Amino acid sequence: xxxxxxxxxxxxxxxxRVTPQRLMVLEVIRTADHHLTAxxxxxxxxxxxxxxxxxxxxxxxxLFVRLGLVEQRELGGGRRVYEWRTxxxxxxxxxxxxxxxEHLEGALLEPLRLALERAHGYQVHRVEATVLGVCPAxxxxx
Numbered sequence: 001x002x003x004x005x006x007x008x009x010x011x012x013x014x015x016x017r018v019t020p021q022r023l024m025v026l027e028v029i030r031t032a033d034h035h036l037t038a039x040x041x042x043x044x045x046x047x048x049x050x051x052x053x054x055x056x057x058x059x060x061x062x063l064f065v066r067l068g069l070v071e072q073r074e075l076g077g078g079r080r081v082y083e084w085r086t087x088x089x090x091x092x093x094x095x096x097x098x099x100x101x102e103h104l105e106g107a108l109l110e111p112l113r114l115a116l117e118r119a120h121g122y123q124v125h126r127v128e129a130t131v132l133g134v135c136p137a138x139x140x141x142x
Contacts, residue, residue: 004023004026004027006069007022007023007026007064007069008023010067010069011067014067016063021049021052021056021060022060022063022064024045024048024049024052025041025045025056025057025060025061025064026060026064026069026070028041028044028045029041029064029070029082029083029084030084032083032084034101035073035081035082035083035101036081036082036083037079037080037081037082038054038057038058038061038080038082039054041057041061041082042054042057045057061082064082065082068085069084069085070082070083070084070085071083071084071085073092073101073130075094075099075101076094081101090103090104090105090106090109090128091103091104091106091108091109091127091128091129091130091131092104092129092130092131093130093131093132093133093135094130094131094132094133095133095134095135095138096132096133096134097134097135097138098135098137098138100135100137102135104129104131106127109127109129112127112129113127
């Protein structure tokens with residue numbers, strides 16, 4: 001698991017202990033096929049490790065976001081989801097009806113990056129975007 005090696009190194013490099021709880025939280029996020037709330041991460045951990053409490057999950061998530069291992073997305077209404085940081089540039093489409101969150105590939109964001117750099121002179125380090133709208137399933141249900 002190369003992601004664990006990188007995570008261990010990064011934690012130690014920044015003076016944090018590599019604890020089993022932290023590694024378990026990372027593993028749940030890394031193996032998920034969708035964005036997870038802290039409560040969903042906690043629930044997944046409870047199946048395997050009943051001793052891990054929700055506050056441990058929240059502390060680990062704050063640390064991982066700060067270190068750049070995990071991305072946090074605000075979905076409105078105080079709802080936050082987390083995902084493993086895989087691609088430097090990517091976006092999301094959030095359906096305002098059903099709450100579905102889909103990935104947008106970085107190639108869709110490239111014209112924005114180029115426009116900001118060429119037309120406006122910005123030095124862009126990273127592009128993140130959340131597009132709000134209605135997904136095809138909800139649109140067809142109307």
